Amino acid sequence: MGRSVRTVRPLLHAVGVALMTLGASGVALAQVESGRGQAPPTPPLTPRASAPIDLTGDWVSVVTEDWRYRMVTPARGDYQSVPMTPEAVTLADAWDPAADEAAGNACKSYGAAAIMRVPGRLRVSWADDATLRLDTDAGSQTRLFRFSPDQATPGPPTWQGESTAQWELPRTGRGRAGGPPGEPPGGGSLRVVTTNMRGGYLRKNGVPYSDRATLTEYFNVVQHRNGDWWLVVTAVVEDPQYLRQPFSVSSHFRKQAGGAGWDPTPCSSTW
């Protein structure tokens, strides 16, 4: 017993020392992270400065899925794998691309709920410290992802709607995906919710979504072992009018070193 006490007492002392050491290091770390011990609190980082992943740059869509529905305009009535309501089918059966063109609705298949499926290139940049901008060459569309909801400008529905963005962070991980080579990615994603969209087409052959639809997207980046960067966009469209269940697809884009191939084209109803 006495031997045990003699053993335990120094151990308890050691635990205390270790905890104090840990505590001190924690305080020191907190001081380092906050800049100075007694300095006034620093303002929060802007969305741009706090980005856990880097989405900026030029990306090209690599069409390995749904090729027959994306690379060409499918035939009227080809609705494979879209959970349409009967009302949506009736509408799509009456699809008339020439009438759309004549009515100035050539961009119906380039709206926010569909544009990431359109083969083309993306150019992502920061419009300001709280707004990420995504341009497409196909259809020459611009999407604005606003991190500050109060920046949203209410108004009539538009093809690209109003998009509210937020970073979704892993609980730890200080790396920065998309950063310099060799720096370990820390993870995180961009969540974007888009509403106030003008009704458009999920597919070019008239598969509709209504102006009541909501689009939720997650943007993730991955660096493959061969060095390529991939942007993976997971999208869910919910539409109480034209979809029987949320429509969920994912699209992938490979990062380019520059703007090669950037080829802005106008919207087209027929092609």
Added chain:
Amino acid sequence: MGPHALLIDLVAMDRPPVSIPRAAAIVALTLLTLAGAGRSASAQVELSGSWAARNHEDGMERGPGPYAVDYTGLPINDDARAKALGYSASQLFMIERQCGLWPPVYLVLGPFGMKIWNETDAVSGETTAWKIGAWEDRATTTIWMDGRPHPSEHAVHERGGFTTGTWEGDMLVAYTTHMKAGVIRRNGVPSSDQATMTTYFIRNRDLVTVLAILEDPAYLTEPEVITKNFQLDSAPMRPIGPPCVPGYEGAGSDSVPHYLPGENPSIDELTTLYGIPRDAVLGGAHTLYPEYRKTLRDTYVRPEHCVRNCGGPPR
């Protein structure tokens, strides 16, 4: 000496007492190790559960299966194309081929959801492996997380391959080698036993997007990239899988069903039904990029109406 050994040291009361400096060092090291481990673990995400497939893309491919000659969207080379054109689905009737199972990439090619669970070390609680449950035609996938190396390049190749995993931030990255030769599309587009697959499990709230990147020096001119979405499902899945029991299905045993070069009767099926030019039907990396639409613009003729496999709700 690992952390378990340290703890054993601390509780072994009948051993000679250790000095205070040594004990302090041990305890501090242990606490720091545990604190570090906690941070590392918290960057990961929970993947366990039943995940329902969302087959709103590649519906034909994942469900009933692709057309016999539909290589659209595949960066294949001439060898792969020639082998695929020689394939007959009647091979699946052969007793010796009925239980071949699809390769691991079937996770994203097929229609099924996935049941995932982790196996843990009984002492440390660390995940030693992730398991993706089998289906009738795909074997269980084991993703080893314990740092073991891949086998020698001369080791036997299994239908399910050999897979290890690491966490990159909040993303599980699995790397599969040692697969048997198989297919990358269920109409016979081949993959070789030199193929490798990197699979990224990306969780966003109740969704998991699986990104699979296949590389095959024998049959692909660039990586084949496929994604598939899964939705967390409160209904438990019951993975069922092998053993498979083959049975006689009427195929003779004296030959392997196939097509000789130039004799595949389905080569123009997609052109006839959907207007897709033959060059696109036969795949190739050049057909995957937006620029190819300029070529298609001159060669594609859109049919007025869809006549087969058109989807949509019952009417």
